[in-house]
Amino acid sequence: MDFNGFDRPGRSAAGDTRSVKIMIAGGFGTGKTTLVRSVSDIKPLTTEATLTQASAGVDPLVGVDDKQETTVSLDFGKIGLNDELMLYLFGTPGQERFWFLWNGLFKGALGAVVLVDTRRLDSSFRAIEEMERQEVPFVIALNVFPDSREHPIAEIRDALDIPDHIPVVACDARDRASSRDVLIALIHHLKERSAAVLETR
Ligand SMILES: Nc1nc2c(ncn2[C@@H]2O[C@H](COP(=O)(O)OP(=O)(O)OP(=O)(O)O)[C@@H](O)[C@H]2O)c(=O)[nH]1
Ligand SMILES: [Mg+2]
DSSP states (O other): OOOTTOOSTTOOOTTSOEEEEEEEEESTTSSHHHHHHHHOSSOOBOOEEEOOGGGTTTSOOTTOTTOOEEESSOEEEEEEEETTEEEEEEEOOOSGGGGGGHHHHTTTEEEEEEEEOGGGGGGGHHHHHHHHHTTOOEEEEEEOOTTOOOOOHHHHHHHHTOOTTSOEEEEOTTOHHHHHHHHHHHHHHHHHHHHHHHHTO
16 A cells, blocks of 8 residues: 555654554444454553443433443554554544543544444534544444444435545444454545645645
């Protein structure tokens, strides 16, 4: 893969490994921590807290009612996609009460994956809006749960109001290969965007 064309911070001299910051965002309980855990080459750093009764009524647990823990601050992991590219992954907290952290968290990020649980599309609306507001390029990853109904991707794209040039892919966040494929889809998307920008110069 050729990753020329990236000009954000993190670009290094020819021959060196490039390190880039990638965000894993999405609504409450969509599988952000699971994805960082499944794909990371190192034991990821996570900041999980046990969900307590105090969360009842605050965090909508429909569809994720066996959920035990939630991310308070962030998840951190890393993966070398090849000899040239190291991705530093930052998983965001999903609970709305921690979203005040999001501004600082996205600084210097090259791109983001927005995880979506198709049983609860609305839980990821706000994350998508944040990517648009902060102008972070992103792909959508539909995390398939056992009781998720099968929807054509075009239908979901429509419901989320995602334009055609933004990739929407399905994944199983628990599976390393599947999570890695999502990250590769993001890298391809970033590369295409970057080529399009260069063409207009
Ligand atoms: N069946 C299935 N379960 C999943 C999948 N991904 C995550 N889970 C489960 O869904 C629950 C939520 O996953 P998390 O990774 O904690 O979700 P999160 O987005 O980090 O949650 P917050 O940090 O609280 O917003 C956990 O119980 C996971 O084991 C998946 O692809 N399939
Ligand atoms: Mg989490």
